[in-house]
Amino acid sequence: MFKQTVKLGIRVAAISSAGLGFLLEAPSAAAFVFNGSTVEDVSAEDVGKSFTVNFDGNVEGTNVNDLTSWAKFTLQSFTGTEAVFGVQLDNTSTGSITSRTSALGFDLDGAEIQSASITGGVFANAHTDGSLPNGFGAIDACFINNKNNCKGGGGEGNEGGVSTADGVAAFTATVQLTQSVQSFAMSNFGVRYQSINGDGFSGASGTGRGTPYYEPPAPKAIPEPNTVAALVVTGFAFLQQRRRKQITKI
Numbered sequence: 001m002f003k004q005t006v007k008l009g010i011r012v013a014a015i016s017s018a019g020l021g022f023l024l025e026a027p028s029a030a031a032f033v034f035n036g037s038t039v040e041d042v043s044a045e046d047v048g049k050s051f052t053v054n055f056d057g058n059v060e061g062t063n064v065n066d067l068t069s070w071a072k073f074t075l076q077s078f079t080g081t082e083a084v085f086g087v088q089l090d091n092t093s094t095g096s097i098t099s100r101t102s103a104l105g106f107d108l109d110g111a112e113i114q115s116a117s118i119t120g121g122v123f124a125n126a127h128t129d130g131s132l133p134n135g136f137g138a139i140d141a142c143f144i145n146n147k148n149n150c151k152g153g154g155g156e157g158n159e160g161g162v163s164t165a166d167g168v169a170a171f172t173a174t175v176q177l178t179q180s181v182q183s184f185a186m187s188n189f190g191v192r193y194q195s196i197n198g199d200g201f202s203g204a205s206g207t208g209r210g211t212p213y214y215e216p217p218a219p220k221a222i223p224e225p226n227t228v229a230a231l232v233v234t235g236f237a238f239l240q241q242r243r244r245k246q247i248t249k250i
Contacts, residue, residue: 032214038109039212042075042083043183050074052215053189055101055208057093058134059196066095066199069162069191069208071104076172080180087143089122090168091161096198102152102161103192105132105142106210109185112178116141120171123160132190134207139190141175152192152205163195186212 032051033040039051050072057067074086091101103123116126123143130150131138142150145160162169177184189210196204 032212034212034214037189037209037211038185038187040185041183042078042186044078044080046075047077048075050215051212053210053212055189055191055210057097057099057193057206057208059193059201059204059206061135064097064196064199064206066093066097067099067193067196067206067208068092068094069101069193071189071191071210073186080182081177083175083177083184085173086170087173088168088170089162091164091166093164097201098164098195098197099193100161100163100195101191102159102194103132103142103144103146103150105130105139105150105188105190106186107140107188108175108177109187111181111184113140114176114178116143116176117174118143118171119174120169122162122169122171126173132192132207134205136190136207136209139188141173142190143171143173144192150192152194161194 032042032046032049034051052070052072055069055071057064057069059067069089069091071090072088076084076086078084087104089101089104091099093099113128116128118124118126124145125147126141126143127146127148127150128141129138130142132142133151139150144150144152146152189212191208191210193206193208196206
């Protein structure tokens with residue numbers, strides 16, 4: 001009788017553990033490989049996965065600690081000759097600083113960009129083989145309201161982007177490649193800041209360089225004690241029913 005009770009307890013524990021396995025969701029493994037400021041080996045296997053880039057701030061060669069932004073990139077599709085990203089962008093300037101993130105760009109390594117496009121209304125235009133100002137330098141692709149280049153500045157089409165009080169904005173960025181590749185890397189993430197005010201600034205402009213990282217999704221909550229108890233009761237009921245059937249057969 002004792003042995004049967006022990007066996008019964010083991011079976012119930014196994015059933016309860018299996019039930020808990022369905023309720024818990026472990027965080028997924030890191031989707032990308034990070035090497036400093038580079039995201040390596042982006043491929044079709046990463047479709048649906050995301051990484052985030054944190055941007056600092058710089059005005060005329062001087063770092064401004066409270067001038068910041070972030071962008072989250074989600075690879076929506078990759079065919080070998082076309083990569084489509086869902087992008088979330090936020091200007092997170094703090095303290096007395098307010099600003100507007102008026103452009104976002106990056107380099108593609110291991111692949112050559114033929115053209116770029118954007119939908120979603122945050123920015124109106126996409127450019128390739130441009131450059132960001134403030135000493136940032138060349139960049140393979142950028143998304144901005146400016147009709148002619150990645151630098152912004154005065155003139156038509158330089159409003160838009162995401163200001164400090166706007167919250168998170170979203171758009172879709174597409175890059176077409178000159179030839180099919182199995183994978184590519186992304187690096188040299190940059191943003192353009194305009195309308196910088198506070199802490200001695202009045203309408204200043206600057207840039208920011210980005211550092212990418214992986215932020216795993218939070219696991220689902222552990223079941224409440226009542227849920228665990230219900231699973232145990234269910235396990236006992238299942239075993240009792242099975243035992244009755246065996247006795248009936250005898």
